[in-house]
Amino acid sequence: MECLIDGRSAYVGTGGWEIDVARESVVFVHGAGQNHTIWVLPTRHFVRKGFNVLSVDLPGHGRSAGPCLSSIEQMADWIAEVVRVAGLPRACLVGHSMGSLVTLATAARHPDRVRALAMVGTAAPMPVHDALLATAAANDHTALDMLILWGHSSTAHLGGSPTPGMWMLGCGLRLLEEAGKGVVHADLTACNAYADGLAHATQVACPTLLILGERDAMTPVRATHALVAAIPTVETVVLRGSGHALLVERPDPVLDALIRIV
Amino acid sequence: MGLGLSTRVSAMKKPKTFSFDTLSLHAGARPDPSTGARATPIYQTAAFAFRDTDHAASIFNIERAGHVYSRISNPTNAVLEERIAALEGGVGAIATASGQAATHLAIATLMGAGSHIVSSHSIYGGTHSLLAYTLPRFGIETTFVNPCDIEAIRAAIRPTTRLVFGETLGNPGLDVLDIPRVAAVAHDAGLPVLVDATFTTPYLSKPFELGADLIVHSATKFLSGHGVVIGGLLVDSGRFDWEGSGKFPTLTEPYVGFHDLDFVEEFGPAAFITRARKEGSRDFGACMSANTAFLILQGMETLPIRMHRHVANTRKMVAHLDAHDAVDWVAYPELPSHPGYALARELLPRGCGAVFSFGVKGGRSAGQRFIEKLEVFSHLANVGDAKSLVIHPASTTHHRMDTAALEAAGISEGLVRMSVGLEDAGDLIADIERGLRASQKG
Numbered sequence: 118m119e120c121l122i123d124g125r126s127a128y129v130g131t132g133g134w135e136i137d138v139a140r141e142s143v144v145f146v147h148g149a150g151q152n153h154t155i156w157v158l159p160t161r162h163f164v165r166k167g168f169n170v171l172s173v174d175l176p177g178h179g180r181s182a183g184p185c186l187s188s189i190e191q192m193a194d195w196i197a198e199v200v201r202v203a204g205l206p207r208a209c210l211v212g213h214s215m216g217s218l219v220t221l222a223t224a225a226r227h228p229d230r231v232r233a234l235a236m237v238g239t240a241a242p243m244p245v246h247d248a249l250l251a252t253a254a255a256n257d258h259t260a261l262d263m264l265i266l267w268g269h270s271s272t273a274h275l276g277g278s279p280t281p282g283m284w285m286l287g288c289g290l291r292l293l294e295e296a297g298k299g300v301v302h303a304d305l306t307a308c309n310a311y312a313d314g315l316a317h318a319t320q321v322a323c324p325t326l327l328i329l330g331e332r333d334a335m336t337p338v339r340a341t342h343a344l345v346a347a348i349p350t351v352e353t354v355v356l357r358g359s360g361h362a363l364l365v366e367r368p369d370p371v372l373d374a375l376i377r378i379v
Numbered sequence: 380m381g382l383g384l385s386t387r388v389s390a391m392k393k394p395k396t397f398s399f400d401t402l403s404l405h406a407g408a409r410p411d412p413s414t415g416a417r418a419t420p421i422y423q424t425a426a427f428a429f430r431d432t433d434h435a436a437s438i439f440n441i442e443r444a445g446h447v448y449s450r451i452s453n454p455t456n457a458v459l460e461e462r463i464a465a466l467e468g469g470v471g472a473i474a475t476a477s478g479q480a481a482t483h484l485a486i487a488t489l490m491g492a493g494s495h496i497v498s499s500h501s502i503y504g505g506t507h508s509l510l511a512y513t514l515p516r517f518g519i520e521t522t523f524v525n526p527c528d529i530e531a532i533r534a535a536i537r538p539t540t541r542l543v544f545g546e547t548l549g550n551p552g553l554d555v556l557d558i559p560r561v562a563a564v565a566h567d568a569g570l571p572v573l574v575d576a577t578f579t580t581p582y583l584s585k586p587f588e589l590g591a592d593l594i595v596h597s598a599t600k601f602l603s604g605h606g607v608v609i610g611g612l613l614v615d616s617g618r619f620d621w622e623g624s625g626k627f628p629t630l631t632e633p634y635v636g637f638h639d640l641d642f643v644e645e646f647g648p649a650a651f652i653t654r655a656r657k658e659g660s661r662d663f664g665a666c667m668s669a670n671t672a673f674l675i676l677q678g679m680e681t682l683p684i685r686m687h688r689h690v691a692n693t694r695k696m697v698a699h700l701d702a703h704d705a706v707d708w709v710a711y712p713e714l715p716s717h718p719g720y721a722l723a724r725e726l727l728p729r730g731c732g733a734v735f736s737f738g739v740k741g742g743r744s745a746g747q748r749f750i751e752k753l754e755v756f757s758h759l760a761n762v763g764d765a766k767s768l769v770i771h772p773a774s775t776t777h778h779r780m781d782t783a784a785l786e787a788a789g790i791s792e793g794l795v796r797m798s799v800g801l802e803d804a805g806d807l808i809a810d811i812e813r814g815l816r817a818s819q820k821g
Binding site: 259288 | 394408436446454639641
């Protein structure tokens with residue numbers, strides 16, 4: 118559905134269903150340079166199971182009007198506004214990579230809006246190397262190549278897509294290529310600048326699940342220890358063999374984990 | 380730690396991944412998790428068991444990855460599909476019963492009655508039959524144009540046009556398709572470009588990097604490489620902006636045949652290939668057998684080595700024939716006399732494949748004597764075999780085309796088409812010499 122958030126057009130995928138406030142709700146938040154389509158499998162599941170599903174395109178991404186928001190905190194406030202505009206009292210938030218930081222900040226800044234939290238492929242803080250930022254700032258395609266190649270496990274570089282006939286690296290690259298100029302850089306800058314992740318983690322009042330990739334080179338499991346220690350009520354699932362692109366490398370185990378928290 | 384480990388990005392070069400040769404052997408295939416089998420198993424099964432009713436519903440509803448029925452997907456086929464998508468740089472692929480089935484699947488996914496195609500006139504005879512004679516019965520018309528005449532392509536586009544089609548190397552004259560310029564014209568009109576890359580394979584040409592949107596292969600030819608199977612592949616670049624074009628409701632509007640699924644909205648760059656599988660493979664049913672997929676995978680493991688040798692042998696045959704007194708002409712884009720010479724140097728730097736044509740002095744009867752005297756070359760209607768092949772198109776592959784259509788496609792009555800194999804080049808030249816001597820004795 119299309120809606121107005123802070124006066125700008127925003128796309129929120131609902132699986133074609135009207136929002137029913139009597140139902141439980143799930144909000145999905147994509148990662149840097151991506152859009153709502155990364156969530157196609159879990160969103161279709163939770164729609165069938167009777168949930169309100171809100172799979173957003175953050176401002177400047179996918180079908181939502183720009184410009185991009187410049188901080189994780191702004192994105193968090195935007196998500197809270199989406200929940201409010203949809204007329205929902207609260208929702209379970211699910212985020213991947215940058216989206217996981219957005220959901221973390223939302224849970225801390227708007228605890229009354231968040232029923233549960235699932236962070237997929239996450240770490241806090243999530244610093245970005247200066248050289249990658251510079252490459253992205255120049256809209257150099259190499260930045261996209263880096264994100265895709267480091268974003269998948271080395272095993273996935275040879276394929277083995279769970280979804281029949283799909284080349285995972287090609288799918289990921291094409292999605293990033295669809296992002297407008299400056300979008301990837303804006304998102305990486307926001308991730309790099311987000312300094313309050315651990316402080317926000319201590320303020321999370323809802324049940325939280327971290328879904329991590331055993332072979333994630335971008336947000337490695339060892340980089341999540343401080344985050345896990347900071348969140349009051351947290352459970353962690355580590356998916357064997359997966360890189361950062363958990364939603365394409367291990368979609369079924371991700372869904373199984375989400376079913377537990379959503 | 381974070382998005383880009385400092386130790387790995389310090390050089391800021393494009394990170395390394397696997398090369399074409401390695402992907403030819405490995406892409407899509409992992410040792411079988413249950414048995415350890417290193418070769419891709421042949422999953423010779425019609426259907427796949429569900430864990431429970433909810434698991435079944437979740438696969439049918441595209442919530443989980445998995446297989447239902449081998450007409451729609453199969454684990455062996457999936458390895459082949461992933462491998463060609465990796466080699467072409469696409470998002471995904473579908474294996475079909477033949478190259479013709481792949482072309483039909485592409486067209487049927489994009490359009491229906493009342494639609495129009497602009498096609499190169501230098502194409503495989505079977506594709507010409509599909510476009511010229513069969514699809515009009517289903518309300519899809521085609522205008523054939525000279526693929527080298529970019530303005531003719533532009534002029535042929537109508538409001539109802541939904542596709543621009545050509546072959547990387549036209550059959551049999553080897554017209555070199557100027558994919559970047561054709562794509563520019565098509566994209567200006569909001570249309571995708573479908574390229575048949577059978578003659579070049581991804582070893583010689585990467586049509587997606589040049590601007591094409593969709594690729595079909597007759598995997599029967601160089602990809603499998605041994606003349607033992609019939610199969611096709613349809614590959615999606617994931618780059619065409621279906622929504623921006625506004626001409627493709629099959630991809631951008633709710634599909635009642637799948638619970639009002641809007642493929643672009645839900646699948647983004649994978650919209651086309653997902654619709655092709657969920658509708659086209661389901662309803663038209665032109666699927667590949669798992670055994671065929673296995674044999675094509677065996678061929679693709681050696682694709683780089685074979686294509687290198689195919690091209691090397693072909694260059695020797697072309698050079699020999701081009702200097703021969705019994706030969707009127709040789710059409711191969713690496714010869715300066717070929718109209719596509721300059722374009723081939725730009726677009727096909729690794730070679731122009733292993734299929735070419737030439738004219739034996741003396742016309743039709745001399746050509747027939749040439750073919751009938753050959754011992755190593757096999758006279759049959761195929762190309763891309765490890766074994767060398769030869770044919771007379773006017774009486775075989777293109778026999779349904781009238782004289783005018785033959786002329787438009789650049790096929791003279793004496794034209795002989797060769798597909799050069801992997802034999803010793805000296806033995807092949809000796810065979811050709813035997814044939815040419817006989818050809819001049821009439």
